[in-house]
Amino acid sequence: MKQATDDLVKLLKEAPNIEGCDLYELKLANGRQFFWTDTDKDVVVGDRLYSHDSVIAQRDQVQIHSSVMVDTLNVTLYVGENDVIETQTVIQAAHEGRLDRSILTLTRCFFQGERVAGTIQLFTGNVEVQEAGGLAIKLTVKAKTQGLNMGFPVRHYYPQGTYQETNNTVVADAQSNSACLIAPHIPRREVLL
Template sequence: MKECSEALKTFLHTATVFYKCDLYEITLTSGTVLRYADYDMPITLSDGRFFSCEGPIFSRGKTKLTAKIEVDSVDVSVYAEQAEQINGMSWQQAARNGLFDNANLTLYKCFMSSPGVVVGALEWFCGYVDVGGGGGLEQEWIIKSYMQLLNVDYPTGKYYPTCPYTLYSAKCGLVRANWTTTGTITQVLSKQEIYTNLTFTDGYYDLGGAEFTGGDLSGESMSIKNSHAANGHIVFIVALDSLPAVGDTIAIYPGCARTPAACESKFNNKTHNCSTPYIPLKETITK
């Protein structure tokens, strides 16, 4: 339902001639509010909100009104010159930096008795901005209705045979720094395999990760495929960009199979494990 003032209702019922334009109110996630009028003069509403006629040019597709609960969207094209700035950058640069992502855009339809003399404005559409693309001076925005946020699976909780939480995440509860050990490379077998001075049991670092803290590869990280106790043998999931050197230092942390047994025996963290290994698998019965 569109809220309309009594003055605007009376005007629309009685006026034989009127003027109208679109007003765009953009609220960025930072709280900054931008207001523009698709008109050749600025528009000021009765509540004092000022919509500039200078700046980017907006054009939009059609909207649809229905009494049913339907998810709608509006395509909006934005044309902005390089000289037009927002937060010290051009609109094109702002879009590349994600400034408009998930911003709120409210479209108003403004009615006037004569050019610039506002009788009232109707909120026509409201949604969040999804920057679909662009090129040159043009940006293509898709304004998606907030009802799209209701399009989620319910219940939100899922049942998996292994724990759905990412290792070292907030829901997992483990802090990676507490499980990280620093070691030194003692022999380089290939770009994918090294020996270290670390002592551990077979498989302890499987599915874990390593970050080089010294040498030419300093700062590079790599996931671990296998780990073997003999000689502190580490096998990376893929080959490194270049060969490390003997004496390079690495920070290494273990991975988790995300089963209740692994969570309990390896990390003593079973209370945070959310796996459901005994949920029956889907079965199809034919007859």
């Protein structure tokens, strides 16, 4: 469920016309953060300044599924030679892998007149660069739940970690055990599974 303040919920229910914009936060693997917006002016939310005159972002609609599958967001960044990440242009940084393992957060910002009425975080995920060339970088942002839809190979034995039980309390063993093994289980022909 998306989190919103009571004032924002009231505004969204009652206002006949609502102005809003997207806010993007890119957090690189080294911890550096970059903020931009898709509106025609800078937006300040809390202590963060989302710049309007750097990267231009265009996104697809956010799709969230109720079943176990990876939610994704496609974002295209349009950049120029003056748009830099640290000391490199954004295109160069994408080609050299600086965007790998980064996290992109999409937030929707709503205005009441000139002031920010509130924000709702729509999506957060891990960035994968699909294409980078010319002035555009195509990103696929996969939700952090991306490992949940992986199927495990059948007929394999997956043991739990090694542990001991003392006085009905399970104590995990931090050391590895050379006797613990993941091995294929090949059923005999007469056994039905």
